[in-house]
Amino acid sequence: MPSAEIDVSPEVMLTFYRRLYPFKTIFNWLNHEHAPSRLFTHREFAFTLQGDVYLRYQSFNNADELKKQVCQLNPTRFEIGPVYSARPRDKKTIRAGAFSPQVRELVFDIDMTDYDPIRTCCKDAGICKKCWGFIAAAVHVIDSAIRDEFGYEKLIWVYSGRRGIHLWISDKEAMELTDQQRKSLVGWLTAIHPTAKESSKKPNFRFGGKLPxxxxxxxxxxxxxxxxxxxxxxxxxxxxxxxxxxxxxxxxxxxxxxxxxxxxxxxxxxxxxxxxxxxxxxxxxxxxxxxxxxxxxxxxYPRLDAEVSKHRNHLLKAPFCIHPKTGRVCVPLDVTSIDKFDPEGVPTVGQLLQELDAIGREEGAAISHSDWEKTSLKPYVDLLDRHSQGLMDEVRKEKRKDDVSW
Structure with a gap:
């Protein structure tokens, strides 16, 4: 890969945040409404700054505030956490017992390195179209189980930018699950424990001789x-x-x-x-x-990082961040075409900025705050926008029911 494509210098990242990062899309997805609600204002954001400085318990009133802070701090990446009982930025002024996580998307994390004992094409941080087959299989199994067995519908899968994939489930019932309920749910889905050292002893998947x-x-x-x-x-x-x-x-x-x-x-x-x-x-x-x-x-069978799913206060990298090692964008994926996805074909920050430069030279265009619409990032942003629209439609339906009941 040309070096220009893996340039994630502070200057490159700042341009990306100013011109390409879809802050409004992220706001709509997390907030479920156009007007700011507690789902956003009481949401924790955490920033990883240059030099591996970690800044937690950040919160914002709207998408513009989030963008202003991101551009000011220029993080290498940022993560999304739960919705707390109070605004995370006020944490220091609130007594400990009054500050606790209330709701949070149910999340899953599948990492290619957990397949190292069985895959033969790549190892460690490597990933190719061949070993993506393990991730694709995991997506099919988990997606079907979540929908068929638990009835959740608001699922979005996001490529991690390097060697894995994340699932965010935004159904109201899923977001309200307690830590114990999350632990039980992920336990039901877990058959292989990737954190345990692989041994020659064959696994026991059966109870009374039968598969669950x-x-x-x-x-x-x-x-x-x-x-x-x-x-x-x-x-x-x-x-x-x-x-x-x-x-x-x-x-x-x-x-x-x-x-x-x-x-x-x-x-x-x-x-x-x-x-x-x-x-x-x-x-x-x-x-x-x-x-x-x-x-x-x-x-x-999928190899899940169960700890990610068990606790509401777990932080997970935000969609559309840039992976610092590959320069690739963490893009949402369409589950119906997951088998055809090629991780090496994902846009890099360098590629996106080159696309912007080319457009600017051709059109003499002024800088816009939604320049992603002119680049290969557009179909991925559109995908999350469609998903978010479904969440907002659901909220509107619930509000209409409440109005009628009165």
């Missing part, structure tokens, strides 16, 4: 993507280390030794070939089917 309904529902989808993602693109079982991991799931020692001998004698056998060897054996031994299902779950 949440995993049974997810498995139907995961079966459809296992072949392409795990066997073809990642080729997870091609190496000796890879197929030894696979054999850990088979409890019958004779079957394990037979397969190990076959695979050692034919080192060129692909992951698909090895999986087909297992399927042929399972066709005459149905007791092996649960083990194969467990493999599919272990290799494709």
């Amino acid at each position: 309904p949440s995993l049974q529902n997810a498995l139907q989808y995961l079966k459809t993507i296992f072949g392409e993602l795990i066997l073809t693109e990642q080729d997870c079982f091609e190496s000796e280390e890879g197929y030894e991991e696979l054999l850990q799931y088979i409890s019958d020692s004779r079957t394990v030794e037979s397969l190990r001998t076959k695979w050692e004698d034919s080192p060129s056998r692909s992951s698909e070939d090895k999986w087909n060897d297992l399927l042929r054996i399972a066709s005459s031994r149905p007791n092996l089917i649960p083990a194969l299902e467990d493999v599919i779950i272990q290799y494709t």
Whole structure:
């Protein structure tokens, strides 16, 4: 990537905030109304300044105040927290018991590094179109579970700018969940604990020999993507280390030794070939089917950072911030096209400023406060605007009901 595209100097960031950052869009999304409400005025913002200085408990009356402070501080990024019982900026003047988080979007965080034990194409901070398949699979599973099992509808997925994705759920009921309720909900969705050290001991997904309904529902989808993602693109079982991991799931020692001998004698056998060897054996031994299902779950089921979701006072990076390592914008994504998304194709701050320069030279245009409309950032801002409109429509409906009841 050209160096100009990863320039995130203070000068570049300030231009980005002044001309491109969609403050009004962020306000509408968080506030759910055009007129400022407690959802915004009592909301915590936290800023990471140059030199890793961290500034918490900031709050603002409106989008203009937020923009003024962001441009004054010129942070490398900023984060969004809960709505408190009082304005966060007044925290020091309020007795401790009177300052507590009240509501907050239900959020989820999926990070590509949690897939390092199984992905073969990249490691650590790396991410490519191939390993994005893990994130896409996680999005499909979590999005469906949230909508079907919990009935929430106001979901927006946001690419983190480097190697992960965040989910923000803004349904009123979801925002009002207590910490204990959030913990229970994320516990229901969690099958794999990425913070625990991966071991050769096979996981136990079953209770009384059966998968819980949440995993049974997810498995139907995961079966459809296992072949392409795990066997073809990642080729997870091609190496000796890879197929030894696979054999850990088979409890019958004779079957394990037979397969190990076959695979050692034919080192060129692909992951698909090895999986087909297992399927042929399972066709005459149905007791092996649960083990194969467990493999599919272990290799494709979402790996959630549960701590992010459990607590209302957790801070999460705001959409449209710039990732300091990649220069990419943290953009909202359309779940219906998540499989086609290419993280390396996301606009960078350098690219956006070049687009502005080109437009300015062609048109001789004056600087505008919504210059994002003229750049490749527009479809992403439009996506969050449409989502926010749905939130505002919901508030209007509720107000009409209240008016009628009187």
